[in-house]
Amino acid sequence: MKTVRTQILLCAGGSCISSGMESVRSGLERELERHGLASEVEIIATGCMGMCQIGPMAIVYPEGVFYQKLTPDDAAEIVEEHLLKGRVVERLLYKRATTGELVEAISNIDFFKLQEKIALRNCGSIDPEDIREYIAADGYEALGRVLSSMTPEQVVAEVKASGLRGRGGAGFPTGLKWQFTAAEKAEPKYVVCNGDEGDPGAFMDRSILEGDPHSIIEAMAICGYAVGAHQGYVYVRAEYPLAIRRLAKAIEQAREYGLLGQDLFGSGFAFDLEIRMGAGAFVCGEETALMHSIEGRRGEPRPKPPFPAQQGLFGKPTVLNNVETFANIPTIILEGAETFAKLGTEKSRGTKVFALAGDVVNSGLVEVPMGISLGSVVFDIGGGIPNNKAFKAVQIGGPSGGCIPKEYLNTPITYESLPELGAIMGSGGLIVMNEDTCMVDLARYFLEFITEESCGKCTPCRVGTRIMLELVTKICRGRGTMEDLRKLEELAPQIAKTSLCGLGQTAPNPVLSTLRYFREEYLEHIQEHRCRAGVCTDLMWAPCTNACPASVNVPAYMAYVSQGRYEDALRIHLKANPFPSVCGRVCPQWCIKKCRRGDLEGPLAVRLVKRFMGDQARDYDDLYPAKEAANGHRVAVIGSGPAGLTAAYYLVLMGYGVTVFERQAEAGGMLRYAIPDYRLPRAYVDKEIDGLVKLGVEIRTGVEIGRDITIPQLEEQGYEAFYVASGCGREIRPNIPGVDLPGVYTGIEFLDRAAKGEKLPVGRDVLVIGGGDSAIDASRIARRMGARNVTILYRRTRSEMPTNPIEIREAEVEGNKVEFLANIDAIRQQDGRLEVSIVRMRLGPFDKTGRRRPEPMPAAGEARLVDAVILAIGQQSDADALVDTTGGLEATSWHGVQADPKTGRTTRPNVFAGGDLVIGAATVVEAIQAGQIGAKAIDQMLRPAPRRQYLWEQLDPPEIVPDLDADVEAIDPTREPLLRPEERLISVEVERTITAAEAMREACRCLRCDYKG
């Protein structure tokens, strides 16, 4: 045997071949030849390594260096740098998505590190086209051992003892199947391997057949010996020609080596295999259908019993196992049932291969021990969700499976736990979905799949699934009724109960499981004609408008700005949102997450255009929508933040007499007293509130409802309805020693005092605790007050910070530091300063929000001396006095008012509530939405009129028609025009308004998704 100093394993899985692996191989061969290394370096084309999206890929041994996304041009550098000079080619290394660090050794890549490989043990490490490599990896040793030293009964007993269950989906114990077939007297018997992997998104069987075909041949021969069969069939779908070619070659080689055919290992036992190719029929994955197909017939299922073990292929006793199931067998024999059974859980032993796909950083094939948590697969192996999107659910088990939402990320993956949640193990497709997925549309997709693949033999499946599809499609189009939903719920269990085979029996699962966890999305589609994910196009004006809580008609004002018609643009904006200059500075832009331009150079800079547009008008006096005649009704609004003012705005426009009561000395709520002026100068708050006053909103400041006057007293004065939006302005204080010491502030208190112009003695070193907007704002204010070392401690990690990443970035640009996974547990006075005891945290199991829960590390904490501590860990409301003096209202556990955020209704018929008071601390634009809901609720109470269309619901097409034939030219998005850190003095806004030319250019980038032609 020749000795080589280096081996390059090159993935030759089907996906890598399609990405150009062959030309990489010839490039490497050419370079090795050129440098005279051909005899020292061996290239081995292996099966699938699992991480297909970064192929073609290679591992260089003995170092184990992993290279990705190779092109033929990289060959020279790998040979000259790595092989000749011993220098790793960094450019081609894998980059850890979360941290950006380069990872050299394959053994350090999380995706591979956490896997446990049995079924995939040889995939990616041996050449599947060379039987000698399989033999060198202990191949056919299990068969040899079985034939020379075990009785068939012992083999069956061993497989039973291993606890192996069918990996094709249903999870029937493999050993029992073998035992039943072995017990049958009829001859001949057959062994069948199901390689008809039809579930969309699942491809482990293809990978095994392509990457390690001999493991299947060996396992089937072992099975044949155990049950007394001498003939086997491997049924492979025709969509997998490479798998068929490699398996055929492996069968040929096995025959040459005497490992198939007569008298294997001199034992007298004969066994041979044939491949049967499918021809495109999903239902053939069902075992009775598959056997009909092997017999050369239509692949229709038949009722069971009789089971295949009694009457299977050609009516004879048959063992039928899936590819992945068989791939486990040689290891079970070689290493013993006991070793195998140590992996996994009591009833789900061993490992399972999953095809991880969808909205996840690392996709591909992963083999993990049974019992691993779902969250670990998605976040540790999969690397989490890309592009800062939120995790929504996984779809597991293909069209027969179900969804599991974020609340269940700690669920161990086992045959038992998944059905409890309405999913199944299935064939192992695991599709990760982010917030952009519409669950109703997902159900529709799978139903469509099922109706196309239903073989038509039985009525419940053929007709029933079609009716379900019609109902769900109707809901997706916004034409569904509650009656349709009821029908759907009635039909689903009937189809499941009465269908002939597994396909129909499981067909309703995607609907049942989305209804179970995402019923509110169905209701939104039916009752509000809204698709929160922005997928169902019939329910959308444009993706941005759909995403905006206030439903602002973004494409329309973009169209006007692009032509310099700023007043028309503002008119559009003011129909849905009376605060363009404010939102143009502070909006977190829900819209741009859905902007279709984001697929090209980047989403529109919507906020910058809005800010420019708002700043073009000194006031909006002539631009507000027309006011209706006074209707004589009087309404009181409590709280003058964005929610209260928005409600007052619309009520005044509708002809109501509105008084806003404000506790503080000036109106504006959080706009004035929490958001710092370097982000939102007070002049703009004044401008937009003054506009409302001129419109007719009466504001009374310095009045606290519940203390100075009560709602019943206001009723006596003639107020008929009340909108309570008094916010969430009290900081939660942690229950630790030292929070009352001088120099310790709460975030809201600190921001409030700073906003009122107070200069607080923060000293030089400041510690801010928290990760939300108020923590970041407080840290930046502290620096502006003269602090030099400002550190923010956050108990989770950067990706979990509930604030706009731009704000964190700017805080860091200004010199502030953020320490993650850190918290405090005590503050003491020490020589006139504060000694803070810091605890390091780590991430534990997942909580209900789908994030990992931080927990303190057992190690002793450290002490740090600072001058001030700002505690910004969360806010609560302060509405106890209001609730107590009103009667009929109920408080929330955090001192807010109980109300339905979708309708604003409280437990008292003429009192409505919304904003932070109801949903907890949120954004300005969400408060505006709450104000709209409040105004609508009060209007419908005082002047009931069915189906009235409110201002913000009227989406007018702009007069400007887009040129659909024009080519979309690539234009880089406008960046935020930010001042340099040294220019940012106190009270100077850190961002400037873009120029008219910039605004028009940016507005031109709008693709006008509103235009329906």
Add this chain to the structure above:
Amino acid sequence: MTVQEIVAKRGNARENLLQILHDLQDSTEGNYLRREDVEVLAREMLLSVSDIVGTATFYTMFSLKPRGRHIIRLCESPPCYIMGEENIREAIREKLGIDFGETTADGLFTLEPSSCLGSCGVAPVMMIDDELYGNLTRDKVGRILDGIAAREPLAAGA
């Protein structure tokens, strides 16, 4: 290969029918099952024509109508759909003027939807004959189709 040769190679037992139909279709110009061949096959295998046609029509990969020399199978499963399968379909429509189930006028290509091709890591994917193509973009599809067309011998009489 003629029908008789294929049957001789595979054997005339019923269980070989699917493999025989694959062979027959692959060796027929136009990638389909000709009526006259099916009639011969029925005699050779001692089956009725309707039985063979009934079986063939159950499977999406058999065609009873002539198709192009190359079959483009575009994967329509969720990973491919999410990664822009519809753009690829449109690119093919623009380039070749055909949609699902249609054949180009020169008889070179037929476009068909496919169930999952199991190469979700490089979605969107298509398979032309037995070759898989992944990470498709509009440009890439154009180059692939040009490459295949360029390798074709000139049509007779051209």
